[in-house]
Amino acid sequence: MTLTFAQPSDDKAELETGPAFTPRFDEKGLVTAVVTDARDGELLMVAHMNAEALALTVETGIAHYYSRSRGRLWKKGESSGNLQTVREIRTDCDQDAVWLKVSVAGHDATCHTGRRSCFYRTVGIDDGKATLTITDDHRHFDPADIYGEK
Amino acid sequence: MTLTFAQPSDDKAELETGPAFTPRFDEKGLVTAVVTDARDGELLMVAHMNAEALALTVETGIAHYYSRSRGRLWKKGESSGNLQTVREIRTDCDQDAVWLKVSVAGHDATCHTGRRSCFYRTVGIDDGKATLTITDDHRHFDPADIYGEK
Known part of the structure; x- marks a missing residue:
């Protein structure tokens, strides 16, 4: 990893319109990553990146994240083969989130x-309770085959 | 506000496929909200919601967030008139993020x-440095008119 990120400016105008990408990592050293399919814009997942994951993603063009549950760098698709090739990276006005437009290899599943997509359920209200309805139940692979029994 | 959310199950299968929406708020009581335009899928913003904001959003169909910088409930568009009418809400596999598909009123600006969109810049590398290029510079309103001088 050679890419490093400068400290964000205290100047709001610089942060919003300046030429430097200076991500605002939170107190855990993370930014939010929103991942959509470059093919049709479908939202695939939301994840987090530390500086190492973000630098690797920008440099290699393959999406890397930081797994909060495993506490380590996570090359998406390292187990499943469903690597994400990054077509474009954007950031938002205050630089605490990034948007990755990706092409998904392997099973075309994230x-x-x-x-x-991880967002396979819609939220509703039924009899005063917040409910979920599965709107996409098509499985592109069997998790037991890929990750083993859990 | 009448809608409340039950505690998330410790059972992964229940969390991933059960009928109850039980958002996994983080230690600050927040979930991540990804907001796209129902018209064409454009990513408009990333924000956060506490239980109150999420309940109000589900109940009223108008997007509410929790402003971390202001430390309070934030009805998006309360100053600018750019209210977001929610067409669909989804959640992800582990229920710590929501996806809102919205129609934006007022200036059609978020x-x-x-x-x-807040994501008006692309990330690149130039001479070994991480850089930003503005890809959408069209202003739908003048912030000074809406929010006053800052």
Whole structure:
């Protein structure tokens, strides 16, 4: 890894319109990453990146994240083969989030459940309770085959 | 506000496929909200919601967030008129993020800078440094008119 990021400016105008990408990592050293499919814009996942994951992603063009549950760098697709090739990276006005437009290899699936997107359920209200309805139940792979029994 | 959310299950299968929406708020009581335009899928913003904001959003169909910088409930568009009417809400596999598909009123702009989306810049590398290029500089409103001088 050779790419490093400068400290964010205290000047709001510089942060919002300046030429330097100076991500505002939170107190845990993370920014939020929103990942959409470059093919049709479908939202695939939301994850987090530390400086190392972000630098590797920008430099290699392959999406890397920081797994909060495992506490380590996570090359997406390292187990499943569903690598993400990054077509474009954007950041938002205050530089605490990035948007990756990616092409998904392998099974064309991003969710560990085997579905294309992690966002396979819609939220509703039923009898005063917040409910979920599965709107995409197509499995592109069997998680037991890829990750083993859990 | 009448809608409340039950505690998330410790059972992964229940969390991933059960019928109850039980958002996994973080230690600050927040979930991540990804907001896209229902019209064409453009990513407009990333924000955060506490239980109150999420309940109000589900109940009223108008997007509410929790402003971390102001430390309070934030009805998006309360100053600018750019209210977001929610067409669909989804959640992800582990229920710590929501995806709102919205229709934007007023200026058809979401960013406080007056641009349609907060993600108006692309990330690149130039001479070994991480750089930003503005790809959408169209202002739908003048922030000074809406928010006053800063």
